[in-house]
Amino acid sequence: MTSRKRLLSFIGVLAAGLLVTACGTSGSGGNGTSSSASSNGTSSSSGGNTPYEIGATFALSGAGAASGQLEVDGAQLAVNEINAKGGVNGHPLKLIVEDDQTTNPGTVNAFSKLVSQYPNLVAIIGPIRSTEVQAITPNIEQAGIPVLIGGTDPQLTHENDPWVFRFRPNDTYSARTMAYYLIKKLNLSKIAIVHSTDAFGNGGDTYLKQWIAHYGGTVVSDQGYTNHATDYTSIVTALKNANPQAVATYCTYGADAGIFLKQYNQFGLKATIMGSSSITSSDVRNLLGSQLNGDYGTTDYAYGQNSESVTFGKALEAAYPNVKPDIYSSHTWDAVRVLAHVLAADGTSHTAVQQGLLNVRNFPGAEGMYNFDKNGDGLHGYTVVKFAGSTPKIIKVFNFYNQSSSGS
Amino acid sequence: MANFLQLMVSGLGIGAVYALVALGFVLIYRAANVVNFAQGQIAMVGAYLMIVAAVDLHLNIWLAFIVALGGMAIFGVLFELGVYYPLRNQSFLPVIISTIAASILLQNLAQYVFGANPRSLPALFATQTVKLGGIVLSVQYLTILAVTAIFVAFQYLVLDRSMLGKKMEATAQDKDTARLLGVPVAFMIAFTFVYSSILGGAAGILVGPIFFVMPGMGTTIALKAFAASIIGGFGNTVGAIVGGLAIGVIETLGAAYISEPYKDAYAFVLLILFLFLRPKGIFGEKIAEKA
Numbered sequence: 001m002t003s004r005k006r007l008l009s010f011i012g013v014l015a016a017g018l019l020v021t022a023c024g025t026s027g028s029g030g031n032g033t034s035s036s037a038s039s040n041g042t043s044s045s046s047g048g049n050t051p052y053e054i055g056a057t058f059a060l061s062g063a064g065a066a067s068g069q070l071e072v073d074g075a076q077l078a079v080n081e082i083n084a085k086g087g088v089n090g091h092p093l094k095l096i097v098e099d100d101q102t103t104n105p106g107t108v109n110a111f112s113k114l115v116s117q118y119p120n121l122v123a124i125i126g127p128i129r130s131t132e133v134q135a136i137t138p139n140i141e142q143a144g145i146p147v148l149i150g151g152t153d154p155q156l157t158h159e160n161d162p163w164v165f166r167f168r169p170n171d172t173y174s175a176r177t178m179a180y181y182l183i184k185k186l187n188l189s190k191i192a193i194v195h196s197t198d199a200f201g202n203g204g205d206t207y208l209k210q211w212i213a214h215y216g217g218t219v220v221s222d223q224g225y226t227n228h229a230t231d232y233t234s235i236v237t238a239l240k241n242a243n244p245q246a247v248a249t250y251c252t253y254g255a256d257a258g259i260f261l262k263q264y265n266q267f268g269l270k271a272t273i274m275g276s277s278s279i280t281s282s283d284v285r286n287l288l289g290s291q292l293n294g295d296y297g298t299t300d301y302a303y304g305q306n307s308e309s310v311t312f313g314k315a316l317e318a319a320y321p322n323v324k325p326d327i328y329s330s331h332t333w334d335a336v337r338v339l340a341h342v343l344a345a346d347g348t349s350h351t352a353v354q355q356g357l358l359n360v361r362n363f364p365g366a367e368g369m370y371n372f373d374k375n376g377d378g379l380h381g382y383t384v385v386k387f388a389g390s391t392p393k394i395i396k397v398f399n400f401y402n403q404s405s406s407g408s
Numbered sequence: 409m410a411n412f413l414q415l416m417v418s419g420l421g422i423g424a425v426y427a428l429v430a431l432g433f434v435l436i437y438r439a440a441n442v443v444n445f446a447q448g449q450i451a452m453v454g455a456y457l458m459i460v461a462a463v464d465l466h467l468n469i470w471l472a473f474i475v476a477l478g479g480m481a482i483f484g485v486l487f488e489l490g491v492y493y494p495l496r497n498q499s500f501l502p503v504i505i506s507t508i509a510a511s512i513l514l515q516n517l518a519q520y521v522f523g524a525n526p527r528s529l530p531a532l533f534a535t536q537t538v539k540l541g542g543i544v545l546s547v548q549y550l551t552i553l554a555v556t557a558i559f560v561a562f563q564y565l566v567l568d569r570s571m572l573g574k575k576m577e578a579t580a581q582d583k584d585t586a587r588l589l590g591v592p593v594a595f596m597i598a599f600t601f602v603y604s605s606i607l608g609g610a611a612g613i614l615v616g617p618i619f620f621v622m623p624g625m626g627t628t629i630a631l632k633a634f635a636a637s638i639i640g641g642f643g644n645t646v647g648a649i650v651g652g653l654a655i656g657v658i659e660t661l662g663a664a665y666i667s668e669p670y671k672d673a674y675a676f677v678l679l680i681l682f683l684f685l686r687p688k689g690i691f692g693e694k695i696a697e698k699a
Contacts, residue, residue: 061516061519061524062624063624065519065524065623066523066524066525066526066622068524069524197669223668224668224669225668225669225671226669226671226672228624228628229668229671229672230422230615230618230619230628231418231422231618231660233414233415233418233419233546233660233664234415234660234663234664234668234671235663235668237411237414237415237664238664238668240411241411255526255620255622258526258620259618259619259620263546263618266536266537266544266546267537267544267546268537268544282525283525283526286525286528287526287527287528287620
């Protein structure tokens with residue numbers, strides 16, 4: 001009897017574990033889109049050819065699970081659109097997603113699994129969080145496969161790794177845009193900084209301080225917090241004492257930005273908010289709603305910033321009715337489309353894709369015009385938005401690549 | 409001084425949440441002799457039940473609060489039957505592994521059912537802050553303190569002085585003897601799980617309007633609450649409350665006056681110090697009286 005009970009208990013725990021594993025890796029995330037090893041093979045004319053496989057490490061579980069599903073949605077939308085038009089040179093695209101669990105070890109595992117189990121991958125769409133890109137940097141070099149990242153820490157493409165290509169503008173551009181707009185356009189020179197203390201937040205803090213000094217402003221308070229902090233009373237109190245004219249935020253997670261801004265508003269602080277791109281994420285907009293009214297943000301994706309942003313936004317909302325287009329879905333949509341362009345023009349070997357990406361010029365994406373420099377940075381500008389209610393309205397698009405911006 | 413008082417209220421408020429969860433840890437440990445590592449996820453379940461009742465079903469906020477707590481009582485029964493009862497005659501290790509499995513399962517189920525996007529939970533009171541001179545106090549933190557005080561008062565004035573409380577105490581001290589004396593031990597353990605689930609659920613409901621509600625919200629709370637129960641003296645209900653409040657205040661004041669990025673470390677530095685210098689915690693381990 002006892003051994004039977006033990007067996008039953010063991011089976012119960014095992015079943016629970018298996019269910020957990022299933023939830024963790026397939027991560028359908030509640031809106032029914034396919035993810036792991038999904039292709040949806042919607043091509044009508046490319047069905048007979050071997051698919052071109054694109055790997056992806058997205059956060060389908062853990063703290064970033066909300067954003068990871070949006071990344072899947074954007075990439076899958078592009079794959080479906082391209083396959084519907086016959087694929088790339090007659091080959092359908094196939095997206096293979098591994099869950100990075102929003103952790104560095106999880107990202108290393110997901111990347112290693114993709115590389116070892118799928119030898120025919122043409123490229124891998126990497127993480128949007130800089131710290132996770134840092135974690136797989138040695139693996140990328142070892143694997144020798146093009147990795148299309150969304151992490152915005154400038155160092156990620158400046159460490160002589162020829163396989164890393166960035167599909168979002170890096171933080172030197174966002175910091176420059178934030179400092180320029182606050183100081184030169186809004187005449188707010190006493191600025192406080194609130195940032196997460198990971199690679200993204202610390203990098204943003206460093207560049208923001210440089211550009212604030214460059215434009216003649218002063219940093220009156222510099223407040224760091226660890227990701228997933230739940231109480232910002234001490235930071236809000238410090239800001240109250242520093243009495244800044246503006247608060248610039250670099251928050252890695254949208255939910256963190258949401259909690260901070262909620263407590264900031266509750267305590268009655270009135271300084272102008274200028275957020276980095278996470279302030280425009282659907283998470284923050286859903287959570288805070290009209291509390292965002294009057295705040296500013298810099299973002300790499302704003303609906304209407306160019307014609308492709310509108311095409312993408314409409315297509316995403318048509319494909320996923322409850323999903324708002326944002327930075328998470330737009331950069332993966334762009335990455336798949338740029339990659340398809342390169343595969344068609346230059347070939348599918350890793351070296352051909354690498355060289356092809358470096359030669360991409362004036363490719364219109366939802367995030368902006370892609371022009372890859374020698375470091376592997378494809379975008380070079382940001383858009384300043386101001387919230388009217390919970391809707392970000394475009395104020396000005398800055399593009400530092402062509403040096404045509406007034407922000408220099 | 410104004411800042412200090414503002415920080416103290418926030419620290420005590422967040423500490424009260426740790427205290428409620430820690431109290432759940434301690435009560436279950438005393439009754440069933442196991443540590444329930446799913447206590448944080450139980451708080452998360454409470455917050456989601458409140459979302460369903462108050463946001464999805466549009467119930468009046470106070471009615472939703474009562475419905476959610478009622479739901480937590482039912483959840484407590486199911487949790488006890490599914491996670492503890494089949495393993496009740498095993499040593500503590502299989503039960504602990506079972507609670508860990510339950511914690512992961514609950515978190516993933518919540519993500520599966522409700523999605524990964526964080527959700528807003530309305531506060532019990534519409535007013536967000538009150539101003540006393542130059543101090544701005546969060547009404548939600550004051551609410552947390554008030555509700556925690558009610559639970560603690562219920563614990564001491566009703567539960568501990570009633571026959572029910574004495575039976576819980578008897579079950580905690582020696583199950584076999586209690587059974588010989590006619591105490592329904594299985595019922596008392598089930599009751600403890602129910603009460604602990606209500607406490608945990610209340611913590612989640614109270615903290616939801618501050619944190620936002622998401623599947624992973626219970627993890628950090630549970631870690632701090634576990635540290636609180638050890639600092640207070642594992643097995644001691646007073647210790648759980650004092651430990652929770654102490655951690656809340658220390659991390660908030662530490663963040664304000666020493667360093668914000670190391671905020672999470674203060675609780676665990678304190679825990680390590682206690683483990684080295686006073687492993688029994690502030691009030692000692694009441695369960696040791698069993699021997």
